[in-house]
Amino acid sequence: MRHDPHKLVEGCLIAGVAMRACAAYIYIRGEYVNERKNLQRAVKEAYDAGYLGKNACGSGYDFDVHVHFGAGAYICGEETALLESLEGKQGKPRLKPPFPANAGLYGCPSTVTNVETVAVSPTILRRGPEWFASFGRKNNSGTKLFCISGHVNTPCTVEEEMSIPLKELIERHAGGVRGGWDNLLAIIPGGSSVPLIPKHICDDILMDFDALKAAQTGLGTAAVIVMDKSTDVVDAIARLSYFYKHESCGQCTPCREGTGWLWMMMERMKTGKAVIEEIDMLWELTKQIEGHTICALGDAAAWPVQGLIRHFRPEMERRIRERAASEIEAPAEATG
Amino acid sequence: MFAGRRLAQALAITRRSAYSFAQRQQEERLLRNPPRWYSTALNLHKDSPDNNPNIPWDFTPANMTKAKEIMSHYPANYKQSAVIPLLDLAQQQHGGWLTISAMNKVAEILGMAPIRVYEVATFYSMFNRTKVGKYHLLVCGTTPCRLRGSCDIEEALLKHLGVERNEVTSDGLFSVGEMECMGCCVNAPMIVVADYTKGAEGYTYNYYEDLTPKKVIELVEILRRGESPPNPDRFNCAPAGGQKTLLCEPKPPPCRDLDAC
Numbered sequence: 001m002r003h004d005p006h007k008l009v010e011g012c013l014i015a016g017v018a019m020r021a022c023a024a025y026i027y028i029r030g031e032y033v034n035e036r037k038n039l040q041r042a043v044k045e046a047y048d049a050g051y052l053g054k055n056a057c058g059s060g061y062d063f064d065v066h067v068h069f070g071a072g073a074y075i076c077g078e079e080t081a082l083l084e085s086l087e088g089k090q091g092k093p094r095l096k097p098p099f100p101a102n103a104g105l106y107g108c109p110s111t112v113t114n115v116e117t118v119a120v121s122p123t124i125l126r127r128g129p130e131w132f133a134s135f136g137r138k139n140n141s142g143t144k145l146f147c148i149s150g151h152v153n154t155p156c157t158v159e160e161e162m163s164i165p166l167k168e169l170i171e172r173h174a175g176g177v178r179g180g181w182d183n184l185l186a187i188i189p190g191g192s193s194v195p196l197i198p199k200h201i202c203d204d205i206l207m208d209f210d211a212l213k214a215a216q217t218g219l220g221t222a223a224v225i226v227m228d229k230s231t232d233v234v235d236a237i238a239r240l241s242y243f244y245k246h247e248s249c250g251q252c253t254p255c256r257e258g259t260g261w262l263w264m265m266m267e268r269m270k271t272g273k274a275v276i277e278e279i280d281m282l283w284e285l286t287k288q289i290e291g292h293t294i295c296a297l298g299d300a301a302a303w304p305v306q307g308l309i310r311h312f313r314p315e316m317e318r319r320i321r322e323r324a325a326s327e328i329e330a331p332a333e334a335t336g
Numbered sequence: 337m338f339a340g341r342r343l344a345q346a347l348a349i350t351r352r353s354a355y356s357f358a359q360r361q362q363e364e365r366l367l368r369n370p371p372r373w374y375s376t377a378l379n380l381h382k383d384s385p386d387n388n389p390n391i392p393w394d395f396t397p398a399n400m401t402k403a404k405e406i407m408s409h410y411p412a413n414y415k416q417s418a419v420i421p422l423l424d425l426a427q428q429q430h431g432g433w434l435t436i437s438a439m440n441k442v443a444e445i446l447g448m449a450p451i452r453v454y455e456v457a458t459f460y461s462m463f464n465r466t467k468v469g470k471y472h473l474l475v476c477g478t479t480p481c482r483l484r485g486s487c488d489i490e491e492a493l494l495k496h497l498g499v500e501r502n503e504v505t506s507d508g509l510f511s512v513g514e515m516e517c518m519g520c521c522v523n524a525p526m527i528v529v530a531d532y533t534k535g536a537e538g539y540t541y542n543y544y545e546d547l548t549p550k551k552v553i554e555l556v557e558i559l560r561r562g563e564s565p566p567n568p569d570r571f572n573c574a575p576a577g578g579q580k581t582l583l584c585e586p587k588p589p590p591c592r593d594l595d596a597c
Contacts, residue, residue, distance in 0.1 A: 029519060030420070030424070031515070031541070066409040068417070068421070071461070071462040087416065089416070089455070091460075106414055149524060156522055156576075225479065225521070227483060239479045240478070273360075
């Protein structure tokens with residue numbers, strides 16, 4: 001959207017015509033102010049050139065594109081929360097059913113899709129669906145924008161084929177892990193909502209939906225966060241818990257209370273100020289949140305903590321034991 | 337001797353559990369009333385001389401034209417959709433924050449109950465309901481930026497400006513806040529400078545990416561002089577050192593007879 005907004009506008013038109021929709025609203029994040037201005041300019045250019053509006057592209061079909069923006073709420077990325085926010089209310093997700101395809105924006109049937117899908121549709125139409133399906137394994141076809149960040153030498157965003165091995169992705173495009181591949185501790189393959197995977201799984205995993213699901217993680221948004229051995233992994237996940245606590249809309253109890261509770265427990269786990277049984281309590285808590293909420297933010301908050309407990313439990317136990325030991329030594333000396 | 341040590345350990349554990357329970361209670365009480373340094377802003381409104389419902393507030397004529405243009409994008413019977421853009425415009429006009437009279441005015445323009453506007457203004461994190469500096473600096477603190485050292489950036493900023501988080505400097509120029517993920521994890525760590533010095537016409541919200549503590553101090557000093565900081569070296573989210581993909585012209589699509597479909 002910063003440098004190539006017309007791809008999105010063209011994609012909106014194509015998607016709208018395919019669905020026989022009469023208008024598209026591009027909901028852009030509030031923080032992306034410069035990108036929004038570019039997008040508004042692109043939409044205006046398209047209107048001036050006759051590609052949008054009445055008789056779009058001379059085809060006889062009327063189609064309008066409007067740009068709407070939010071104001072800093074992650075939850076408004078969820079489809080029904082997006083619709084609520086577009087309608088001018090708080091971005092609190094709706095219950096589904098009814099699905100947006102039946103009752104969406106202003107009660108009219110609507111579809112909510114993401115920018116990546118819409119922007120790639122003109123290219124697919126130009127080059128043919130077989131070309132697009134030739135990338136990646138079966139059921140995991142196409143390309144994906146991978147944002148590789150964290151402890152790599154040259155973080156970047158790259159559009160790569162699906163099913164690329166994770167190691168190849170990082171070494172070819174992001175300059176490899178800082179300090180060499182063996183310096184790797186863990187990777188979060190799909191953005192904050194998916195569990196992390198430790199190094200031994202990262203060695204040979206493919207970046208696609210099925211492979212990552214089999215490894216008990218997920219592709220998510222393909223935002224690859226690389227953590228090397230200098231990372232305090234419990235601190236990293238605790239910060240994610242804080243993020244979810246902040247971004248929770250507060251509508252349903254498991255998420256509103258649960259995200260705050262998760263964060264408070266994670267803060268204590270950071271310094272080991274807990275007892276060993278509380279790790280199981282933390283697991284139980286994530287299981288109570290997962291699947292019991294109106295939208296998927298509850299699952300997204302629960303999964304990173306589950307990943308941490310699943311793969312880094314020894315680290316958490318070590319901290320608890322060390323803190324307990326340091327507290328025992330002092331009183332033991334006093335009682336003599 | 338071993339029995340003695342074991343007894344001491346058992347006593348210590350009991351004492352430790354009691355100690356940590358009480359201490360835990362106190363900590364949780366603290367967490368329920370978060371101190372200012374949390375990124376969540378206050379949720380209470382207290383009438384004050386510069387922020388009470390009796391102060392009249394309206395859009396300037398130029399901004400009113402903009403507001404009408406914004407409202408034209410939504411159906412006439414769903415004017416409420418324009419509440420976020422209008423509140424944003426009101427915030428830019430008022431120098432970076434929303435007073436209660438601004439919110440009431442927006443409610444009046446859109447034909448909404450004021451409480452609905454207050455709901456929206458308290459829900460979204462970009463709306464400031466207390467004064468901010470003319471340059472409101474927001475540091476992203478979420479994990480990908482944190483891994484690349486956003487804590488050092490924030491510490492450097494707070495130390496250099498001599499303020500706490502969400503506090504305005506004495507000359508009213510700067511304030512530092514923390515934002516959740518700003519969406520440019522690849523260019524971490526980064527700050528955003530929300531520039532309220534020139535009203536709604538000159539409002540900019542620029543991302544400054546690929547920072548180090550030294551660079552961010554230089555940035556603040558450039559802003560203090562009233563100049564605009566330079567563009568980053570990296571184009572977009574390409575890797576440092578230049579693009580490694582799309583280096584040649586793409587192959588033309590195979591001949592597809594689109595009219596045949």
